[in-house]
Amino acid sequence: MGDYYIAQAKEIEKGKDWNTAIPAYQKAIEYAPANPEYHLFFGEFYLMFAKTARDRAIKKMLLQKAWRELEEAKKGSPKDARTYLALAQTSEAMSRQKSPMTQSSSLQAQANPTNRENSTEQYYQTAVSLYPNNTQYRYLLARYYKRAGRLQEALRQLETMIILNPGTVGYVRRNPFNDIPGIEKAVDNGLWQALDNRFTHNNAASILASRLAEKQKWLDAASVYKQAMPKGVFADRTGYYLRMGQYLLRGGEKKEAENYFFRAIIIAPDRHSVIRSLMTNYKRAAKSDEIFVLFEKLKERHPEVIELDLYWAQVLYEQKDYEGALAHLQLFLKSKETAEADYWMAMTCERLKKTYKAETYIKRAIKWEPQNALYRHFFAGLLYNAWRFTEALKEADAAVRASHNKNPWYLDRKAWILYRMKHYDESIEVWKSATGLKPGHKAFRRNIDMAAKAAKEA
Template structure:
C-alpha cells in the first residue's frame, strides 16, 4: 500500500543522504551542511553552485510518489472518491518521506562536522535502514496478513521466541561480519590521507582503529607496519627510533602470521631489516639485520619464485654484505626471468659502476632507458659514467635529460654546475649552482655558496658579464 511505498522511498532517500551528504567546506551547522551538499560543488578548491544532487533527490522522491499513488484504491477504480484518496495518499507519502529524510540527514550532518569521527556515521545508517525495513514488513503484514501456521498450543511459544532470537542473531552477524569491516575500511581510507601527507602519528592511530574492527585482515597490518617504519626513519636519535622499529617488526610479523602465503609480508620484513642495516652505526647490528633480510628474501622467493623485483632486492643485500659474486648471480636470475624489467638493468649498471666497469655499466643503463626512456636514475647514472670517461658533453646531455623530467632535481643542477666549470662555461656553471642552491640540503649549502663565489670571481677575472 501507500504506507509501505512511502517507507521504501524513505529508505532510498536515507541511503542517498548517507552516500551524498558530505561536508566539503568543513561547516559546523547541520542544516547548512545538508543544503550545501545538495546545491554546492567544490571545483578547484572553490565552491560552485551545482543543483545536480538536489535534482537527483527530487526526481527520486517524485518517482517514489508516483508508485505510492499507483497503489491507492482510487488508482485501481476501487473508490468513489478518487481525489480525496489521492490527496490522503500524497499527504502520507510526503509526511513519511520528509520526516524520515530530515530525521536522518540532520543528525548525519552533525556526525560529519569538523573533529567528528566520521567512521561512526555508518552505524546510525544501518540502524535507520533496518528500522525502516522492519516497519515496511509490519505495514505489508498489516495490509496482507500471512497465513497462520497450524501449531499446537504447546509449541506456539517456540514460534514466539524465534522472532526476537532471530533478530538478535542477525544483529550480531551484521555488526561482526559487515559493519565492523565497513568501519575498518573507513578508518583505513582516512589513514591513507594522512599517510600521503606524511603525518605518521595520525596515520598510525587510524590504522590501529581499522585493525580494532578487523583483526583478521592482514592488509591493515601491512600499512600500519609501514607507517611505524616511516615514523622511525624520521627520528635521528637511535634510542628513540628503536621502539618504532620494533613495533614495525612485530606488526609485519603479525601480518605474516595471519596470511603466511602472502609474499608481500616476507618481502616487507626483508625491506625493514635492510632499512635497519642502513640506519645503524653498529657493525654487529648491521650484519645481524642483513642476515635476517637474506632469510626473509629466501622465504619470499620461495613463495613467488618468478618475481624479478625480489631477486634484485635480494642481490642488493648480498652486495651490502660484500658478497658481490652472489649479488651478480641474483641480478642475472632476475634478468633471466624478465629481460624487459628496467629495474634489473639499473641494478646491473650500479653493480658494474661500483666495479669501475664503465662500458658494461653504460650498456646496462642504455638498456634500461630503451625500456623506460624517462627513468631518471638511469639518466643520472649514465651522466656520471660519461663524466668518469671524460665524455663531458654527453654527461651534460644526460643531466639535462633528468631536468627535463624533474626540473627541481638538486643533484643534476649540482652536476651541471661542475660539468660546465670543467668545460669552461662559467656563466652556465654559475646559473646551475644558483639553481642547485634553491633545493640544496642544509649541510651542503655552505659548499655551494663557496662554489658560487668562486664562479663569480672567475667570471669577473675573465671579463664576462
C-alpha cells in the first residue's frame, strides 16, 4: 500500500501541486515507517519544494523538513549514495540560506569553513565514495567547490568526471565552470586519460578530434580520430570515413581524403546522402573546384548513382556555370525526373534567359510537390518579372501559406506584387508582417513608407 501512495505522490508532484503531494507521502510512511526509501523520496520532495519557494521562512522550514526525512533515510540505509547526495544538497541550500555565498564569503569559507559547510562537503564526498563512477555526483561536488572558491578541487572532480564519461565535456564547458582558469587543460587531461580506457576510448577520441578541429589542427584531429574507428562485423563506418576524409581534406591531404570518401560511398546504404555530405565537405574546405575530380572518379566507379549529375549541376550553378549545370541536369533528367531536378532546371533556365522553359520546369516541380513553399516562391518571382501579377499573387499566396507565414522573404515578394498591382494598403500590411519576423531589416520599413506615400498620391 505504501508503494501506491508513493506512486500517487510522484504523479501529483509532476503537476507541481506540492501541498497536495504531502499527505500522500505521509500516508506511505504511515504504512512503512521504517522504509528508508520512502523517507528519501519525501526528503527529496521537500528539497525540490524548497527550491521553488520564494519566501525565506517557508524555504527554511521546507529544508528542515527535508533534512529530518533524509536523516531518517540515512538511519535505515547508511550506505545509500543517493541519500548522502540529497543531504549534501540540503545542507548546501541551508548554508546558502543563512548567508548567500558571494566571492568574498566563499574565500572566507575556504579559510575557515563552518560546521555546516564541513558537513556539506563530507556528505558530497561520502556520496561520491559510495558511487565513484557517477558523473552527476562529481559534477555537483565540483559545483560546490566552485561556489566555495576551491577551484583546484573543482577542476580535479571535473577531470575525473571526464575520465569516467568523456561525453560530459559539454557540461564542463558551460556555466558555471567555463570561467575557471585551467578548465581547458583539465578537459584535455581528462580526455587523454579516457583514451587509455577501452570502454571510453572511442568516445574520447571523437571528442578530442572535434576539439582539435575547432582549433583548425586538422591533421592532429585526423590522427586522434583514426583511433575511433568502429569495430565489429556490423559496425557502420560510413560516418567515420566521412569525418576522417573531412579532417584530411581540410589538412591538405587530398588523396588520402579521397580514399576515405570512396570507402564511405562503397559501404553506404544511401550513397546519395553520402555524396551530398561530400559536397558540403569540399565547400567548407573552400575546395569546390577539386570536387569535380572526385565526381569524375565517382562516375567511373559508380555509374549507377545517377543523382551524381544532379549534385554536379548544383555545384556548377553555384559557380555560375549555367551552361555546364544545364548539361548535367539534362543528363540526369534523361534517367529520372524529380521535383528537385525540375526546380534546379527552372532556376538554370531562368539564368540563361530561357524563361519559357523555366516556367515549364517549375510547373513540373510544383506538380510533384504542390506544398513546397520554395518552388511556389520561385514561380511567383518568375511571374512577377514577367509582369503577370495576378498569377504571381496566387503563387506568392501559396508560398506564404506553405511556410505558415513565417518566412519574411516570401512575404516581401507578396508585398511587392501587391504594390505593383496598386493594392498599397494590403502591401503595407504584408510588409508589416515581414518586419515583425525580421525587425532589423530596414528595407521593409522603407517599403512601408514608399507604399504609404503611393497610397496618398493615388
